[in-house]
Amino acid sequence: MEYAPFILNNANEIMNCLDVGLIIVDIDYTILFFNEWVRIHLPYSLKKTTRLIELYKNYPIQQKIITDCIHEAITKQMTRKLSQAFHTWSVPLPDLRFKDGLMRQTCTVSPIVYEKGDRVCAMIQILDESDAWLRIYSLRQIKSELSVQNEQMKKINAELEKEISLRKETEQILVQAKNEAEKANSTKDVFLAKVSHEMRTPMNAIIGLTDRLIRQNYFLPRDKHHTKIIKLSAENLMRIINDLIDISKIEADKIEIISGDFSLLSMLETVIQSFSAHVHEKGLKLYYSFISPVQDYLIGDSARLSQILINLINNAIKFTPEGEIHLTIAVEQETHKYVLLRFNVTDTGIGIPPEKIEEIFKPFVQVENSLDRSHEGLGLGLSIIQKLVHLMGGTLGVESQVGKGSNFWFTVRLGKTRQNVREKQSTSITSDADQDKSDKCVLKILLAEDNPFNQEVVLSFLNNHQIQIANNGKEAIEILQKEHMDIVLMDIEMPHMDGVEATRIIRDKNSSVLNHDIPIIALTAHSFKKNIDNYLLAGMNSVITKPINIKTLLDEIEKFSKYE
Numbered sequence: 001m002e003y004a005p006f007i008l009n010n011a012n013e014i015m016n017c018l019d020v021g022l023i024i025v026d027i028d029y030t031i032l033f034f035n036e037w038v039r040i041h042l043p044y045s046l047k048k049t050t051r052l053i054e055l056y057k058n059y060p061i062q063q064k065i066i067t068d069c070i071h072e073a074i075t076k077q078m079t080r081k082l083s084q085a086f087h088t089w090s091v092p093l094p095d096l097r098f099k100d101g102l103m104r105q106t107c108t109v110s111p112i113v114y115e116k117g118d119r120v121c122a123m124i125q126i127l128d129e130s131d132a133w134l135r136i137y138s139l140r141q142i143k144s145e146l147s148v149q150n151e152q153m154k155k156i157n158a159e160l161e162k163e164i165s166l167r168k169e170t171e172q173i174l175v176q177a178k179n180e181a182e183k184a185n186s187t188k189d190v191f192l193a194k195v196s197h198e199m200r201t202p203m204n205a206i207i208g209l210t211d212r213l214i215r216q217n218y219f220l221p222r223d224k225h226h227t228k229i230i231k232l233s234a235e236n237l238m239r240i241i242n243d244l245i246d247i248s249k250i251e252a253d254k255i256e257i258i259s260g261d262f263s264l265l266s267m268l269e270t271v272i273q274s275f276s277a278h279v280h281e282k283g284l285k286l287y288y289s290f291i292s293p294v295q296d297y298l299i300g301d302s303a304r305l306s307q308i309l310i311n312l313i314n315n316a317i318k319f320t321p322e323g324e325i326h327l328t329i330a331v332e333q334e335t336h337k338y339v340l341l342r343f344n345v346t347d348t349g350i351g352i353p354p355e356k357i358e359e360i361f362k363p364f365v366q367v368e369n370s371l372d373r374s375h376e377g378l379g380l381g382l383s384i385i386q387k388l389v390h391l392m393g394g395t396l397g398v399e400s401q402v403g404k405g406s407n408f409w410f411t412v413r414l415g416k417t418r419q420n421v422r423e424k425q426s427t428s429i430t431s432d433a434d435q436d437k438s439d440k441c442v443l444k445i446l447l448a449e450d451n452p453f454n455q456e457v458v459l460s461f462l463n464n465h466q467i468q469i470a471n472n473g474k475e476a477i478e479i480l481q482k483e484h485m486d487i488v489l490m491d492i493e494m495p496h497m498d499g500v501e502a503t504r505i506i507r508d509k510n511s512s513v514l515n516h517d518i519p520i521i522a523l524t525a526h527s528f529k530k531n532i533d534n535y536l537l538a539g540m541n542s543v544i545t546k547p548i549n550i551k552t553l554l555d556e557i558e559k560f561s562k563y564e
Helices: 004-009 011-016 036-041 052-056 060-075 130-216 221-251 264-274 276-282 302-318 381-391 452-461 473-482 499-507 529-538 550-560
Strands: 021-026 031-034 089-092 096-098 101-103 105-113 119-128 260-263 285-290 297-300 324-334 338-347 396-401 405-416 426-429 444-448 466-470 487-491 520-524 542-545
Touching: 021 036, 021 105, 036 119, 052 060, 060 105, 060 119, 130 221, 130 452, 221 276, 260 264, 264 276, 264 285, 264 302, 264 324, 276 302, 302 324, 302 338, 302 381, 302 405, 381 396, 381 405, 444 452, 444 473, 452 466, 452 550, 466 473, 473 487, 473 499, 487 499, 499 520, 499 529, 520 529, 520 550, 529 542, 542 550
Parallel strands: 285 324, 444 466, 444 487, 487 520, 520 542
Antiparallel strands: 021 031, 021 119, 089 105, 096 101, 105 119, 260 297, 285 426, 297 405, 324 338, 338 405, 396 405
8 A cells, every 4th residue: 555654654653643652661671662642741751771660669569560561461472363362451550740730540561472473572551541530539529429418408308307297287287277267257157147137127127117107297296306316226226237247248358349230320319318317307418419420320339339428428427516518429530431430528527636547447446435435336337438449449538627527538430331421410408308109009019027026117118008918938828829919028037938948939830829920029137148149049039138228128119010
């Protein structure tokens, strides 16, 4: 081959390019050849003809290993030419320090054989394994560190297991406490519902009959005055009952906003008229006005909005010995979907000290906090109003000056319908303006009610109609199986058969009542939403809670009457 002479003539230069050390010694351990790698990496002043064993005179063990290996390579009789098998021995050289640090080496001693088969020289190849050794050293260090970290992790895991065990125990305690709290809350709800029912039932008779007596003008002025006091006291007690139920709902986060279409003007007139007797008695003036055009028919919870206004107006009347209470309504914001209304209830009363303003919105707090305070109530109203206003997307505030009066304002977000807009207007009352609603026709009404006092209340309200009484649900079914009635007024809790079961039988097409679609209006002392929903699901058309408001009752009867 053409390049073979070049390779042979330049063998030394080629061996100097190797990345391994190469040393050739004879049988006397004399160095015959070494390449450039050896000159650079070994810290000895090597020369040709230097005896290798002299380099190890300070390392007798290594010296013997090297000389034995060279001796065996050169002198040991072996027939390897034909098989071309060469024996090699790997010997670790001592650590050699040089300017770049510590070098780790492995050498290989191999025989060099002439063509006649004589072993006359040995070739020592030196391989630098410093990088591999450093990697091994690093791995050992990492292993050691991992071992330490593993021990630390074991301790951490043990602590975590202990913490998890404690947490599980805590969770079990919390679950048990939660279950007990829910059980206690359920018991409280049942208790409140029972108390509400048991108190509303007699209050219905007290308020209803005293209201009827006041309207009939049978009394002397002094007796009529006493009767009004009875009615007002009963109404105050009912407000306390309602506040206690509402505050319990707020604490349990169960108070709800139920939206529907309503007439703002009709709602305001009902609210204002409800205070006519009280305003007349104190000699005050109560009126409302729109200070900007407001749409009449809106979407929202009219009952809760009425509750807010009634509470604020009642407080204004309570703390205003003379003068007037003015309710204003204005649009604060408006889009094509909703309107944010601002209501202001302004009075000329005693006012509130500045340091007391923040306190009055807390439950069970009043401006007067002494035992001889002159105004009744539990101080729950404003805290309830604040929650209701928040649920209706608004805010509540007050401005007041002692001796000059107060202005309680709030905003609520209401949906818009495609009805008319109420232009700016106002109305006022200064005396009792309630009048019995005249009946357009005589209806046959079945009253299912077991309480004789409540029977008397309804009879006094509806004396222009034909009323037939059933003392329980079973009697009501028997009457409806024999006679055609126009409307059923159904109490809920009755002996033998309650109102819900009686309603389900009436709605059952397989039952023998004459009219399965007869309107049924529930008259109940239960005011919780879940109860009202159950009554409606049972088939009742509407629900009126006790104490019964005469106007509400007459409106419901007219709505469900088949006569115009």
